[in-house]
Amino acid sequence: MPSQARTMLLAGGLLLAAAADAGQSLPARFESDRVYLEAQGATGERLRLYTDTGGGLFLKQEAVERLKLPLSPLEDPEARRELGDRAKVTRLPAFAVEAGIPPPLADDGRMMVLPSALAGPQLPGASQDDGILGQAWFSGRIWTWDYPARRFRREAGDWKPSPELRRLALGFKTDGHGNRVTDFPRLQVVIDGKTHSLLLDTGAMTVLTPNAQAELADGGPSERATSMIADSVFQAWRKAHPDWRVINNAQAGMGSAMIEVPEVIIAGYKVGPVWFTHRENRNFHDFMSSFMDARVDGALGGNAFRHFIMTVDYPGAAAYFRCIAGCRDTTPR
Known part of the structure; x- marks a missing residue:
């Protein structure tokens, strides 16, 4: 191949690769x-x-x-x-x-x-x-959910967090050689003074029964994001806080209850209230945890992330948060 043609081909390939990784x-x-x-x-x-x-x-x-x-x-x-x-x-x-x-x-x-x-x-x-x-x-990629602006973006491979972002380490299941086995992200949040490991679950959703929708009376649709929690934690919250709202038979088809948690601390930001839908212990403690690096008590969904611009760096095993509205900062200044 002539040198000039080879150079043009290589340049074109580099441009395509750069475009593919540009975000x-x-x-x-x-x-x-x-x-x-x-x-x-x-x-x-x-x-x-x-x-x-x-x-x-x-x-x-x-x-x-x-x-x-x-x-x-x-x-x-x-x-x-x-x-x-x-x-x-x-x-x-x-x-x-x-x-x-x-x-x-x-x-x-x-x-x-x-x-x-x-x-x-x-x-x-x-x-x-x-x-x-x-x-x-x-x-293998880096993604940003801008919930308030309703935008979703794939970031460039060389993306770096800006100084104002809050970093939260993520856990991923790996084999004995440190190779990633699955890419279900585990994050830790604080609820009622206790740290809970949860699945970072942007797809967690529910369909409310007419009874639940009427009781919420928030004007939202029946189909919506939710967070989820295993039965043992659900019952512990209910016993410790009888004032926390519970809606029985809240999920259509399954009859699952929901509990309103007043505050969840994510990367030092306090948000809430956040509704958690009940799940049996085996759903998370056994089944979902088998795909993760440690046991999880449930899943945190879009009804908690809605306050944030959230970037999840899968290769770097970290999530970054910037609160846009509805948060209180709990970190010392």
């Missing part, structure tokens, strides 16, 4: 403190994906068929044993990537395809989506 705003839609990504193609194709730091990574079969996306066999032997010949993978459609939705970094950008019946039960009344962008999609 970008995503086509995000914030709905009651939950984030969807929505893209539309030139001929009317549409894709709506739920972003969920505490969730899986897949496209639903119906969306794949509707968009006529090419399929290839899933090579993971464990998944094949569970799903059999139905185990397929595909990639995000080109129009979605062009709109600013990046493919996952791992597995050559491929995503699992699941029949809706296997994609996780929808709560009664929950909005339908075409798939979930979960922990494996967030892996």
Whole structure:
């Protein structure tokens, strides 16, 4: 290859790599403190994906068929044993990537395809989506949720926190060699004077029963962000604080109760009240904790993060917070 042509090709490759790592705003839609990504193609194709730091990574079969996306066999032997010949993978459609939705970094950008019946039960009344962008999609990158301004951004690889941001260390499960096994982030917050480890879960959501919605009387929709807490902690709070509001039969379909926690301290910022939805101990102490570096008591969702600009640095295992409204600073000056 002539030297000039080689130089031009290398320069072009470097420019493409730089552009890919330059950071970008995503086509995000914030709905009651939950984030969807929505893209539309030139001929009317549409894709709506739920972003969920505490969730899986897949496209639903119906969306794949509707968009006529090419399929290839899933090579993971464990998944094949569970799903059999139905185990397929595909990639995000080109129009979605062009709109600013990046493919996952791992597995050559491929995503699992699941029949809706296997994609996780929808709560009664929950909005339908075409798939979930979960922990494996967030892996390896830096992301910023600007909840008050309703903006979501992928940061450049060389992003650095500004001095006013509050850092909170995150825990991730690793193997004996220190390699990341999963990318479910664990953070610590203070509630009622005690430190609790929780899943950082931007996708935690609920659908309220008519009774719960009437009791809240806050004008919000029935489908909204929530936080979650294991039964043992829920009961301890209820016993210690009989004045904390509890709504029984608050979640449609499941009948779960909710408790209103007056204050949660996140990175030195006190916010609240924050509603936590009840879950059985096994949901978090056993199942979810098996994917994390330490036991978690529940999940902290968008109804707590709504006060912040929050950046989660997955490679650096840290979250950074800047409070925009509704916070009290608890750090000494």
